[in-house]
Structures are given as C-alpha cells and as structure tokens.
Amino acid sequence: MSEIFSPEWLATFAQNWNAEPALSGALAEIGFTSTIAYGYKGEPAPKGVLVVENGKVTASGPYTGQPLNWDIRCTPEHWDKWLKKPPTMMDLGVAYTTGKMKFEVGDYGAMIKDPRMTGPFIKSFAAMSRVA
Incomplete structure (x- = not known):
C-alpha cells in the first residue's frame, strides 16, 4: 500500500470514491461540491485533499494552501x-466527542444531522479502506 495521504494513495482513494454509488451518487443527488482535506491531528496543515464536484472527485493531491470546506484530522x-476496518457511525461519534477526530474546517454537528450527508460520510471511510 502507498503511504496514507500520498499522491498515489489519494488517487486510488478518489477512484474508490467515484466507484461507490452510495457515496458519489448520493452526493451528486444533493449537488455536493467541496474541497476536503485529510491529515493528522496536531499537525499545522493537512496532508492531502480531494476536490469533489457534484459528488465526484475531480482532483486529488497534496495540500498546497488551497481554501478548504472540510479538514478532517485524526x-x-x-x-x-x-x-x-471502516468505522461505524458510533465509532465516528466516539472519536469526535473524545477528540481523537477533529474537524479543523467544517461543521461535524451539522453534517451528522443531515441524513443526506451522514451515509456518504460513512461510505467515504469504506472507500478509504479499499486503498491497497
């Protein structure tokens, strides 16, 4: 497996994202467009980003200072x-409330209350776990 958040890893994550109808298709239905960053809690900047347009990842790569809609750190x-093993909703909730997962940018509370976003959020971790 490529190093997590490396350009190669992010490109495979993007392919898995786009191939998952319950993720990309569900987000396309609500016109979801965002730049999502991923990285490590406590570091000054995220490691990598996905650019999502109408549910599909259109670009991925290292974080280079671009504006973000979401910045997820663990x-x-x-x-x-x-x-x-992809997390369940309960696993994510516990990680968030105990501070093991942090949203540097984005509103976890608002996202989790919107069922149109909750399912795809969970599916994004499943797509991530398929990166080999």
Whole structure:
C-alpha cells in the first residue's frame, strides 16, 4: 500500500470514491461540491485533499494552501485502525466527542444531522479502506 495521504494513495482513494454509488451518487443527488482535506491531528496543515464536484472527485493531491470546506484530522492510530476496518457511525461519534477526530474546517454537528450527508460520510471511510 502507498503511504496514507500520498499522491498515489489519494488517487486510488478518489477512484474508490467515484466507484461507490452510495457515496458519489448520493452526493451528486444533493449537488455536493467541496474541497476536503485529510491529515493528522496536531499537525499545522493537512496532508492531502480531494476536490469533489457534484459528488465526484475531480482532483486529488497534496495540500498546497488551497481554501478548504472540510479538514478532517485524526491520530495516526485512528487512521490506521479505520483503514483496516471502516468505522461505524458510533465509532465516528466516539472519536469526535473524545477528540481523537477533529474537524479543523467544517461543521461535524451539522453534517451528522443531515441524513443526506451522514451515509456518504460513512461510505467515504469504506472507500478509504479499499486503498491497497
């Protein structure tokens, strides 16, 4: 497997994202367009980004200072754990409330209350776990 958040890893994550109808299709239905960053909790900047336009990832790569709609950070241990076994909604809620997952940008509370976003959010971790 490529190093997590490397350009190669992000490109495969993007392919998995776009191939998952319950993720890209569901987000296309609501016109979801965002730049989403991923990285490690406690670091000054995220590692990588996905650019999503109408549910589909159209670009991926390293974070270079671009404006973000979402910036999701976790401890390395949580990323490793979730790559092996995607989290459930309960796992994500516990990680968020205990501070192991942090949204540097974006509103986790608002997202989690919108069922049109909750399912795809969970599916994004499943797509991530399929990166080999």
